[in-house]
Amino acid sequence: MSDLHDLCSFGSRPVTDAYVAQLSYYLKSGIPSTYTVEEAYNYTHDITEEASTNTTPLHLICTNLPEDLTEDEVAVCNHMVQILFEYGAGWSLIDANNETPGCILIRRKMNHLPIYKQIVEAGVRAELLLRKVGEFDMEVIEDTDDLNHDQFGDAVPDLVETEGTPEDVQKKEVANNTSTEKESEAEEQPKAENEVDDAPDAPSQNQESYLSTKLEYVDNALVTKDRKDGVMMAWETDLMRLGCDSLFKGAEIEQGEIDSEVNILNIGFGMGIIDTMINELKPTKHYICEAHPDVLAKLKKDGWYEKPNVVILEGRWQEQLDELLSSGDVYFNGIYYDTFSEHYHDMLDLFDYVVGLLKPHGVFSFFNGLGADRQVIYEVYKELVEIDLANYGLKCTFKSIEVPASTLKENNKSVWDDVKRSYWSCPVYYHPEARFIDI
Template sequence: MTDLHELCKFHIRPVDGRYLTELRYFLRNGIPSTYTEEEAYNYINGIEEEAESTTTPLHIICRKYPEDASEEEARVINEMAGMLFEYGAGWCLVDAEGNTPGCVLVKRGLKHTGLYEQIVDAGVRAELLLRKVECNVEFVEQDNGDAQVEEQEAQPHVESVETETKAERATDPADSQEAYLSAKLRYEKGALVTEEQNDGVMMDWETDLMKRGCDTIFKGAYVDGKLDDEVAVLNIGFGMGIIDSFIAEKQPTKHYICEAHPDVLAKMKKDGWYDRPNVVVLEGTWKEQLDKLLSQGNVFFNGVYYDTFSEHYEDMLDLFDVLVGLLKPHGVFSFFNGLGADREVVYDVYKNLVSMDLSNYGLSCSFENVDMSNSRVNDASEEGTDGSVWDNIKRPYWMCPVYYHPEVKFVEF
């Protein structure tokens, strides 16, 4: 390995200013901050193929971060990471075990460190930059061979897809709305899945989270502690009707349900949702339906819940545009927070990002931490079954020990 990689192993303690001097020297003299152990190995051994994994200096720092680091050592290590980021280090490159530097810290129980925070901040900055680049440049399809987790995290109920091509993604029901809306669905015990691919569209391990979602949006039913004369709520995405059943129990004046998939709409019809006197079913995508409601100008909600499938973070940003026009001033918005939830560090990046994005709309977002360590979702083997809730499901979309349950309202309320 190289001197740069060796430096990041902290052989000599304490970790002090000498580390900063040496690291600065390497970087200023042209050693890339993303120079990987694999590249070094291949170079030394005359191997020409490009390595599949990318163990960067930042990975090594995370692997070797001393558990007993003093305050001063922690400060120096943070400064080293800062320097690496300044010189272009990646927050989401993956090593041979599929870990990003942040994942390494999570696995070592070092999430509380300033280093982890710095990596999350770098992730937020990278996402914001990526968004700007994607807006300004038509073609950013660039395969530089680096292994990295998908930066443009897919939205609720879709996890990151590592190296699929754009063409594959266009036909993947878990990734493309067009493909999803024309895919056949199947209701099975405790889940709604796509018929062919077995993507989990909705699963009943989320029941408790749906209950929380319902309770949260009903906080908007009260103005100064008094129940509003008319309580109107909107749920976007019916799925298994779990949250809609909780909403129905609270007997709102009007209960709007927006649903786009024909198989789900058929199930709603069969189960009598269309016949309920206070229920209004908006058939179609929320983008079509909510624009109509906005132009109508006479429907405003105490609570809105959002939980769709095969949408992306940028769709959610589009939702915020209409949400601010449809929410009553004291109204509350919540959503199934599966943003990047197949990787803890990405989940943390999105937690920060969504708060920042909402603040641009005058909305504040707070999160309640829900411990999921005892949830069925994290059980390797579910009681009464041979396996976990993910058996037969193509891609697990939840891998985190804590759920960040969001509550969103206008800043002044």
């Protein structure tokens, strides 16, 4: 390791301001804040191959933080991390153990420290910056290959970067597609022999591909027939109940006064879990927007088209909601969003329709699977949602719920055993509830 890496390993105690001074000296001297242990080894041993793992100074700090830090030492360590970020440290780089710095703190149960908050805030800043640089083009992974990411450090949660030596810094961007709904972060992991790469045209990544892919309803799940991508699963039932309850809160105009006409919109039928709950409460009108032909066939088979208060909107919400908004005939007390193979930029487009179709006392909610295969990414998106909805005049609050234990691998058993790739690995679910901000 280099002297920089030794410093970030906290070989001596106490951790004083001398650590800050030494770190500043190294960075001001030109050593990249993302210079890895592996690259230092290759450089000193005259190895020309690019390092395959990325243990950065920030990883080392998170790995070696003493568990018995004093209050003063916490402040010093926090200052060190602040300086690293000022010099472009990568908050979401993945090391040899497939962990980001935030993941390490979570594993060590040290994510209560202010360092973890800094990491999350760095992720939020990075995403907002990339939007600005990309002129609000949200497909940052696919559409910004020509941007000079060197000047932004680790500028988006979907990037994993590998630095070169201090003399020849090179960055390699690997797309780790952070999901909005039921999709996985595409990580560099060994693949089973029968596993298919998540290429850009895979059903889990591409809406057009998904809509042309055959689906099947199996025990407690809806999956793509050939690949076994999990589209929806029964373990979400309790979370859907939360969503249903939130939607009907929008039926109350003010305390004690219930709206004479209660209209609910759900985007994405899937297994029909939340729609069954909604319909049992007998809203005035229950709109269901669904685009997949196999799911529409399920709706017809199960008699949803014959229900007197149900309106089926066949097609993608982008076209269907545009027609609703243009007609001006219906406004909703509750709107819920739960689709597959769509990304966060799609949700930002949806917000335009939500503010136009939601009644002043209405509630908007959604299945919050934003980056939920990695907890630190999940928390970054939680803050982004609050910021973005506030820009639309909506205040979003979150209720923290423990997810079913079956979603986490225990005793070699999990609800994901027969599914190609899980879309959930977080111990907590942040249930969103958004209302218009009172003026």
